[in-house]
Amino acid sequence: MTLAVSTSVEPETQIDQVIVKASDINVFYGDKQALYTVSLHVPQNKVTALIGPSGCGKTTFLKCINRMNDLIDICRVEGEILVGDQDIYAPAVDVVALRAHIGMVFQKPNPFPKSIFDNVAYGLRIHNIATSKTELADRVESSLRSAALWEEVKDRLDQPGTSLSGGQQQRLCIARAIAIQPKIILMDEPASALDPIATAKIEELIDDLRQNYTIIIVTHSMQQAARVSQYTAFFHMGELVEHGKTKSIFTAPNDERTQNYITGRIG
Amino acid sequence: MTDTFTKRTPHLARRHAREIRFQWLGKIAISIAVGFLLIMVGTISWMGAGALKQTQISLQVYLDPQEIDTSAVEKADYGAMVKTALRATFPEVKKRRDTRKLYKLLSSQAAFGLQRQIKENPDLIGQTKSVWFIASDDVDMFFKANITVDTNGNAGKLDEKQVQWLATLDKSGAVRSRFNTGFFLSGDSREPELAGILSAFAGTTLTLFVCFLLSFPIGILAAVYLEEFIPENRWSDLIEVNINNLAAVPSIVFGLLGLAVFLNAFDLPRSSPLVGGMVLALMTLPTIIIASRSALRSVPPSIREAALGIGATRTQMVFHHVAPLAMSGMLTGTIIGMARALGETAPLLMIGMVAFIVDTPTSILQPATALPVQIFLWADSPERGFLEKTSAAIIVLIAFLIAMNLIAIILRNKYRQRF
Amino acid sequence: MTTHQRLSLTRTIPLRARVYETLVHLLLLTSSLVAVGVTIGIVFSLAFEAFEFFKRVPVEDFLFGLEWSPQTAIREDQVGAQGSFGAVPLITGTLLISAIAMIVATPLGLASAVYLSEYAGPRTRAVVKPVLEILAGIPTVVYGFFAALVIAPFIRMAGTSAGLEVASESALAAGLAMGIMIVPLISSLSDDVINAVPQALRDASYGLGATQSETIRKVILPAAISGIAGSLLLAASTAIGETMIVVMAAGLAANLSANPLEAVTTITVQIVSLLTGDQEFDSAKTLSAFALGLLLFFVTLALNVAAQRIVKHYREQYD
Secondary structure, three states: OOEOOOOOOOHHHHHOEEEEEEEEEEEEEOOEEEEEEEEEEEEOOOEEEEEOOOOOOHHHHHHHHOOHHHHOOOEEEEEEEEEOOEEOOOOOOOHHHHHHHEEEEOOOOOOOOOEHHHHHHHHHHHOOOOOOHHHHHHHHHHHHHHOOOHHHHOOOOOOEHHHOOHHHHHHHHHHHHHHOOOOEEEEEOOOOOOOHHHHHHHHHHHHHHOOOOEEEEEOOOHHHHHHHOOEEEEEEOOEEEEEEEHHHHHHOOOOHHHHHHHOOOOO | OOOOOOOOOHHHHHHHHHHHHHHHHHHHHHHHHHHHHHHHHHHHHHHHHHHHEEEEEEEEEEOOOOOOOOOOHHHOOHHHHHHHHHHHHOOOOOOHHHHHHHHOOEOOOHHHHHHHHHHHOHHHOOOEEEEEEEEOHHHHHHHOOOOOOOOOOOEOOEOHHHHHHHHHHHHOOOEEEEEOHHHHHOOOOOOOOOOOOHHHHHHHHHHHHHHHHHHHHHHHHHHHHHHHHOOOOHHHHHHHHHHHHHOOOOHHHHHHHHHHHHHHHOOOOOOOHHHHHHHHHHHHHHHHHHHHHHHHHOOOHHHHHHHHHOOOOHHHHHHHHHHHHHHHHHHHHHHHHHHHHHOOOHHHHHOOOOOOOOOOOOOOOOOOOOHHHHHHHHHHOOOHHHHHHHHHHHHHHHHHHHHHHHHHHHHHHHOOOOO | OOOOOOOOOOOOOOHHHHHHHHHHHHHHHHHHHHHHHHHHHHHHHHHHHHHHHHHHOOHHHHHHOOOEEOOOOOOOOOOOOOOEEOOHHHHHHHHHHHHHHHHHHHHHHHHHHHHHHHHOOHHHHHHHHHHHHHHHHOOHHHHHHHHHHHHHHHHHHHHHHOOOOOOOOOHHHHHHHHHHHHHHHHHHHHHHHHHOOOHHHHHHHHHOOOOHHHHHHHHHHHHHHHHHHHHHHHHHHHHHHOOHHHHHHOOOOOOOOOOOOOOOOOHHHHHHHHHOOOOOOOOHHHHHHHHHHHHHHHHHHHHHHHHHHHHHHHHHHHO
């Protein structure tokens, strides 16, 4: 693992190991440019929040990291993203293998129309991770425990995932993502469709997961960013305006635009 | 983790191989369906192309003034004149059995052609004239190389002698192949070389005309009522389900309805385009209603609100503002429904439109047949010559269908509403 | 102007206009009742004639009888004058041919639908979809002609060279042609159904590192299964009611057999053969066609109603 050396941008990141290194990322949807030369270092085993007004490019950037943008025909990505020391846009990279290491949780809970058990087992099965039935069951259980859902669903694993409440569904989706033990989990506004109580549970869970995973979370809510993240990156109109420790971004932003956003003048 | 994202584990390689195989399944399925279509249309076109050509044989005919009464030209025995001319061409043929074989080279109706010529031009009487006659079905097939000469010198129904005569005629330039106008300009016949599609075509046109006159107004009025007037309740649901189901009722059941109600209860004329059109109209109705309703639904509510806002009644709003905007969609739906009706055969069989019709029907009450039924009838005939006629009739039917669909597409594109 | 002019809000529409509105209403109502009237007409006319038939032949003999040989008596006292009217061989024949058609059409239609909705680019779709529509638009009499003229002899030849005995009007030939005919029906209905599966489920699967085919087989198809079942039911109903292909390519004689290489006859073939040509309207032979028609109507109706319910329910699930 390489140590962070981006001294010019943020001296404090030196103490953390960097896992994702994005350099000069430009993204185009057809003729429209969505991201302008974004460079960002994401530290390992920390929660990094991507904030900014709607349409600022934060979700676009998130989807570059596991190449979900590949699914959009007209989308074109320029630049380099290193995960560890590998360029994930290199021609030899297999997106299937890549996405097995970089999980994703979406804005709206999207459990498969299958049983709770099969939802969590899906990734394990396609990647052939569990060698036996008992191992499969064990891994499903530990994933559900990690997602703080086990106690609530252990008696009804065979019921459809869609029968759960919204918050439970989202935790099921998190369990499904961590079942295959990715290194990084990308979260795209994971609590925006949930009520405050369910949101609190998800935030608590994110904090717990930090021990084992690197989390990058897109959020609309600045309070949420302040609560769950250690690092924050502020995007505005396709540009990365500012990036640093959450505390310093929220208390002493360097850029006027950041200042305006966190005080509610743009957004 | 230096190569985590690029290393192809055997398991991963297997998954990618499965992906490729899966894509091929789709490609193969589409190729089979498209390939079948190409083979079917190709085979039928290839078989039907022959029907556009007709073999004719030229003979020197002496138009004996003693045989032809100038005041009643059509009464003369032209058949005898043709036979005389044939014997004159092959003077060596003497035996009764052989002369009969000789006569079989020409269509049994060959004399009618001669009669027509004389009627048009009575000055020819008294001259010896070279006249082209339609060859018989077997001869036609022989020259189109659909049948070949076997080791005994026979070719299909033609025997050795007939084949030799034909060779003699061919050598002297008395055989020619011409565009078969008769196929388009004459009605059905028991003789394949004379059979044409005009009567069936006219029957189809009359039937579709009746079908349109009934189904179009009823269909769009019903759609207007269901979409614009009726409140949404149990009854409207029932009507909706009813119409959807009616669209999926087998067509033959509509034929049974026509037979029981129109023919037996109302005593309408059997085999007539009137009854055929009525049955097809009932069948087409659900298609038109469904298409018209979706056309009405695509008219934005703002237009309705604007009309009502300036004090129009509901009826005025619908007929002055909404329906005209939906008209192209409703017409398109009607044409598509009619195109389906055009190809329908089974219900017409039920109401007796399978009759052998030579004359072209001129009214909707006369017995008639329709193009698809004609295809069915010819396909059932054993003569070799009907095979190419069937195929050619299919090509005409498909061309008719394509034309109707093209009209629908053009209508849709021309009047596409830009709301 | 100082006096308030009172706005007239009560009806001031002249009588003529009111009469006109009422007449238009009546006309519209009558038109939409035609559609309902057709259904009632079908049920009553079929039921009426079928009732006449069941006066002569008991219902149970018709539904469970194993022999079908409709005959008209030449003399009143003739032995076996009534013929036999057991519909079982017709039902099995219909089911055999429809089953062959479904076996052909289901994989072809589904695979085409999956490829067109998930893999094909807009250009391929723009070419293939209209071609499939042409396949759906070709009149069935053409399929019947092709089945009798090309497919049946081909199967017979292939079968004979493999040492099998193949009837010249084998169920297989009719079933194959019918199968191709319903491919576009299945593919277009399934295409709609597959497109209705939310993109979120695809994203979830890709996000977990699934390949496209894994996503299709393990997520999309299971999610769309009820909608697909509905479209298959509709296709089966079409196959059962199809007439011209079987009239031209299937057999005429009733045959209780499940062998696709033998000739079997179907309900629709018998209706056509009983009712073409002149017929007297009170013989059991003619009336039996209406009993068959009634049977056909109810079977297809049941399938259609079931299919529409399933599809409607499916659509509501993802709305």
